[in-house]
Amino acid sequence: MPELDPADRAAARQADPAGAGSPSRRSVLRVAAGAGAAGVAATALGRITFPGRAEAVQARTEPDARHAAAEPDAASSDPIVVHVRDASVGDIEVFRGTTQVRVHDRDLAARIVRASR
Amino acid sequence: MSSHREAPEISMDPVADSTDVYAFVSPDQPDTVTLIANYIPLQGPAGGPNFYQFGDDVIYDINIDTNGHGEADITYQFRFQTEVEDPDTFLYNVGPITSLSSPNWNRRQTYTVTRIDRTGQHVLGRKLITPPCNIGPLSTPNYESALAGPAVNALSDGSKVFAGQRAEGFYVDLGSIFDLGNLRPFQNLNVFGKADGLRAAPGVNATKFLNVHSIALQVPISRVTASGRPVIGVWTTASRQRVRLHGSEQGEVVNSGPFRQVSRLGNPLVNEVLIPMGRKDFWNTQPPAHDKQFAQYVAHPELAGLLPVLYPGVFPNLAALDKAKTARADLEAILLTGIPKGIVSGFTNFTGSVQADMLRLNTSIPPASSPNTLGLLGGDPAGFPNGRRVFDDVVSVELRAIAGVTFALVDSTFKPDAAAGELTDGLTPADLGTPYLDSFPYLGVPYDGYDHPSS
Numbered sequence: 001m002p003e004l005d006p007a008d009r010a011a012a013r014q015a016d017p018a019g020a021g022s023p024s025r026r027s028v029l030r031v032a033a034g035a036g037a038a039g040v041a042a043t044a045l046g047r048i049t050f051p052g053r054a055e056a057v058q059a060r061t062e063p064d065a066r067h068a069a070a071e072p073d074a075a076s077s078d079p080i081v082v083h084v085r086d087a088s089v090g091d092i093e094v095f096r097g098t099t100q101v102r103v104h105d106r107d108l109a110a111r112i113v114r115a116s117r
Numbered sequence: 118m119s120s121h122r123e124a125p126e127i128s129m130d131p132v133a134d135s136t137d138v139y140a141f142v143s144p145d146q147p148d149t150v151t152l153i154a155n156y157i158p159l160q161g162p163a164g165g166p167n168f169y170q171f172g173d174d175v176i177y178d179i180n181i182d183t184n185g186h187g188e189a190d191i192t193y194q195f196r197f198q199t200e201v202e203d204p205d206t207f208l209y210n211v212g213p214i215t216s217l218s219s220p221n222w223n224r225r226q227t228y229t230v231t232r233i234d235r236t237g238q239h240v241l242g243r244k245l246i247t248p249p250c251n252i253g254p255l256s257t258p259n260y261e262s263a264l265a266g267p268a269v270n271a272l273s274d275g276s277k278v279f280a281g282q283r284a285e286g287f288y289v290d291l292g293s294i295f296d297l298g299n300l301r302p303f304q305n306l307n308v309f310g311k312a313d314g315l316r317a318a319p320g321v322n323a324t325k326f327l328n329v330h331s332i333a334l335q336v337p338i339s340r341v342t343a344s345g346r347p348v349i350g351v352w353t354t355a356s357r358q359r360v361r362l363h364g365s366e367q368g369e370v371v372n373s374g375p376f377r378q379v380s381r382l383g384n385p386l387v388n389e390v391l392i393p394m395g396r397k398d399f400w401n402t403q404p405p406a407h408d409k410q411f412a413q414y415v416a417h418p419e420l421a422g423l424l425p426v427l428y429p430g431v432f433p434n435l436a437a438l439d440k441a442k443t444a445r446a447d448l449e450a451i452l453l454t455g456i457p458k459g460i461v462s463g464f465t466n467f468t469g470s471v472q473a474d475m476l477r478l479n480t481s482i483p484p485a486s487s488p489n490t491l492g493l494l495g496g497d498p499a500g501f502p503n504g505r506r507v508f509d510d511v512v513s514v515e516l517r518a519i520a521g522v523t524f525a526l527v528d529s530t531f532k533p534d535a536a537a538g539e540l541t542d543g544l545t546p547a548d549l550g551t552p553y554l555d556s557f558p559y560l561g562v563p564y565d566g567y568d569h570p571s572s
Binding site: 049067078079081083093095096097098099100 | 176356358359360371373374376456521522
């Protein structure tokens with residue numbers, strides 16, 4: 001499992017104090033992008049709905065507090081960028097507007113990898 | 118360079134590349150401090166038609182630590198926005214730009230200033246205009262009086278602000294320094310220069326006739342200090358969103374994700390000269406509070422080991438210090454903690470034990486009536502490393518410090534080499550192409566492209 005940077009760790013703790021993913025955190029990742037783009041190994045385009053997985057964990061990284069005021073909330077037309085950091089452990093980053101969500105979902109990662117080929 | 122193109126990644130991103138930071142008690146307004154952060158290095162004045170501008174997609178911060186923990190207690194944040202009047206012309210201006218409201222000016226940039234402190238985020242000014250770049254006498258006549266001067270804005274908290282192009286005020290002989298340390302005044306002593314039969318020659322200012330973009334603030338001292346703590350730590354940062362996408366239908370770049378720091382600058386030359394190549398970009402992402410991880414490079418600077426090799430027989434005492442692997446407590450104090458009381462008579466800019474690269478300014482020290490460009494080394498406590506004024510000769514000061522001049526302050530048994538006190542790249546403010554200003558924003562009128570086409 002790749003090591004998280006401190007900001008991600010803090011966000012992960014906040015999102016999921018138990019570390020295992022409470023039911024409310026079990027991920028249903030909706031990617032409803034107005035425009036898509038590629039991360040290192042993945043592209044999110046159009047309207048795709050991925051069903052949740054039991055092992056999925058989601059952690060949100062909000063903008064740096066010093067930078068938050070300058071940023072409007074993400075608009076529905078903002079592109080969504082998906083970066084599969086490590087498909088073998090399902091480590092995924094999802095960027096939208098000025099936010100970032102860290103998802104751990106092996107099945108989702110595998111599907112994105114397949115879609116990228 | 119002070120911090121121009123100092124790290125591999127940021128050297129490819131000029132609009133986010135901080136080049137110099139200045140912090141000083143304003144000589145003409147001594148109840149205020151002036152803070153300046155420069156970006157976009159080495160601008161050739163004739164660089165049209167898309168003349169230089171700040172990044173609309175970059176967040177620029179000037180950070181102030183008021184209590185010595187190496188974290189920002191106060192941040193002045195700057196966001197820029199570019200507007201194009203007529204997208205159907207390739208021209209920056211379609212006639213003379215005689216005022217900031219000239220309809221002939223096609224591409225203009227405005228900005229918002231926000232102060233962030235423990236009470237929250239406070240917008241101090243919106244839609245403030247930057248002046249155009251200095252193009253030439255036909256396009257930007259009466260540049261300073263008609264365009265740059267009126268672009269000095271008053272903020273709602275009583276501060277002043279300016280953001281725009283300025284003449285580069287940092288003077289340095291890059292050509293000699295990066296050619297194996299062949300400092301022109303001493304080429305005859307350099308191991309390679311001597312072998313080539315080079316003779317001592319005057320220094321050459323590599324930044325002469327080049328411009329930068331400055332963000333300058335003049336703030337009442339009471340607005341940036343904590344009660345009973347006159348010493349502040351200052352540094353600038355630039356941040357970008359984590360993702361950048363090219364190739365949209367309109368050719369625009371799309372950014373996404375949270376902002377992350379990509380550039381940082383406090384003391385001049387730290388990342389440039391002390392931090393090794395493989396860690397420079399990482400250093401740029403870190404807050405000063407985490408600088409303990411880099412303290413080894415300050416305590417054992419590579420350059421201190423190189424000087425005796427480049428100048429054989431000139432620095433025997435420094436060579437002995439290096440050989441003994443003595444930690445340079447003098448450099449750690451100057452760059453990472455500030456100088457404690459009792460080291461230099463009547464002076465301190467110590468902020469505590471937290472090692473953090475910040476430009477430390479003791480705001481209780483008044484401006485000098487007869488400034489010395491060598492600052493504290495020259496007996497002038499109002500200058501570097503007590504903050505930094507625009508004219509301070511930071512290259513000579515740091516060369517001398519690294520060569521051992523300041524080690525005697527922490528070890529009275531050490532005798533600096535005679536040459537250490539003479540080290541310089543052979544330049545003074547007289548080697549600039551244009552003078553500094555006597556008043557805010559202090560950096561000189563930018564060189565125009567018509568008269569300096571080949572800079």
